Amino acid sequence: MIDGDDGLEFPRRGWAMLTVALAITMAVLDGAIANVALPTIARDLHANPSASIWVVNAYQLAVTVSLLPLASLGEIHGYQRVYRAGLALFTLASLDCALSHSLLGLTVARIVQGFGAAGIMSVNAALIRFITPRAQLGRAIGLNAMVVAIASAVGPTVAALILSLGSWPWLFAINVPIGVVAFAIAWSSLPRTPAAGRRFDALSALLSAATFGLLIAAIDGAGHASGAVRVLVMLTASLLCGVVLVRRQLSRPAPLLPVDLLRIPIFALSIATSIASFAAQMLAFVALPFYLENSLGRDPVQTGLLLTPWPAALAIVAPLAGRLSDRWPPSILGGAGLLILACGLLLVTTLPVHPSDLSLVWRFALCGVGFGLFQTPNNRTLIRSAPRARTGGASGMLGTARLLGQTGGTALVAAIFAAAPHHGSMVAVAVAAGFALLGAALSLIRLGTQAGREALAE
Structure with a gap:
């Protein structure tokens, strides 16, 4: 039996959103926290430091290659089934990671964990569309965007905290009780979604x-x-x-790679905007710690504290942006947010040689405000521009766009540091501002599409 067409009733809706938030937090965090522990992992497992990088790469690759196939499976068999299977696999693989005694064993467990994370990420936004009434979709996506963004931003800080209290296996073991609780909630609260009558390609x-x-x-x-x-x-x-x-x-009428959705101008522009924005954010996130520690002489704890205003501001603004996106054109909100992000990044490049902590903090907070104002309206546009039966394809592309932007941003930082070793951090921040401006332009262009004009008329 399929649940209602316009979301779930309370309190079931609240429990469903809780399990979605818990699972996506774990999946996103585990894409970042292992970076901090790599030296320790390599030493404890008697592994070559360069080989230990596969602890991170194996997870990211597994997520990337399986997002769209699992989104398609969600459309075929029901999003709740793929989500529960992904959550169960992620939890079991986390336990395997914590119990690993060799680099090969840990890497294999991370691959399996990545497939589980992809099961969560691929249908995350699709489930929200069925959990939440249409009139409240913007604020629900805002809360989800806040969780994803904060999990991405605070990953290294969380890892450092866990490592200060215990050994590296606890980075993975902590997922097990959270995963069990999330699965128990998911079993009874998630909506039963329609199953498409086609075979998996x-x-x-x-x-x-x-x-x-x-x-x-x-x-x-x-x-x-x-x-x-x-x-x-x-x-x-x-x-x-x-x-x-x-x-x-x-x-194909419902392709695994959603070329049918990419033919919708506002959807394609929203995907491009998402890639540009996450590239901008990742360029800054990777480059700024080097600037704070190498150029300004701050220690890792101070660096983490100075960067905290970015995710803190995002956490405050994202839910507000969700409410606004239910009333105002997302193209304007997203464009304004990315313009604010670009301004914040450009202001970082104008810092004096010895800036005060306050001058750093308000600039980083401004960047968080901009990204928070952008992300929720953009995600809402992505999901709502797709036909309801193709929500899985839209959800899978949303995750794929984020990963492509983050990977591209990280690679660009490495290339910039190689080309400009003495001023690489500020060059990377300036390039990040350029990507933010590109994203703002793409967001505002959406007003010229038919869907954009209809949103403005509303």
Whole structure:
């Protein structure tokens, strides 16, 4: 039996949103927290430091290659089923990570954990559309955007706190009780969503995994100065797989790679805006700690505290932006938010040689305000511009856009540091401002689409 067409009733709606928030927090956090522990993990497992990087890369690649296939499975079999399976797999793999005694064992467990995280991320936004009444969708997506953004921003701080109290296996073990609680809540609270009457396209899933997996690997390799031939081979292979994938999808009514949704101008522009904005955010997040510690001489604890106003401001603004996006055109809100983000980043580049803590804090807070004002309206537009039956494809593309932007931003920082070792941090922040301005332009262009004009008329 399918649940109601306009969201769940209280208190079930509150419990469903709680399990969604708990699971997405764990999935996003685990994409970042392992970075801090890599030196410790390599030492404890007697592994080469360069080989230990796969503890991070294995998770990210597993998430990236499986997001769209799992979103498609959600449309076919029900979003709640994919979500529960992903949450269960993520929790069990977290326990396996905590009990690992070798780098190979930990890496394999991280791959499995990444597949579980993709099960959560791929249908996260789709579930929210069925949990929440239409009139309150903006504020619900705002709360979810706040959780995702804060989890992304505070990952290193959380990792440092856990490591100050215990050993690295606790980074993963802490997920187990939270995962069990989230699964218990999910079992009884999540809505039963419609199941599409079609078969899973396994070949398209493999082509999608190859396309995005090779693309991410090539971007990462370019950023870390891997061999030019190797990067070119991966890019070429990614392009070829992508061409075959797109040609295969064009004739399908509900394609795994949502080319049908990408034909909707406001959806395509929202995806491009999301990629540009997350590239801007990641450029700043990776570059600013180097600036604070290497250029200003702050220690890691001070660096974490000085950067805290960014996620704190985001946490305050994102829910407010969700409420506003139910009343105001998301294109204007998103464009204004990215303009504020660009201003904040440009103001960072104008800092004096010895800035005060206050001058740093208010600039970082301004950046958080801008990103918080942007993200919720953009995500709302992405989800609402897709037909209800294709919410899974929209949800999968939302996660894919975020990962592409973050990966591209990280790779760009590495390339900038290699080209400008003495002023790389500020160059990266300036490039981040450029991406924010690009995102603002793309967001405002949406007003020219039919959907954008209708939103403005409302």
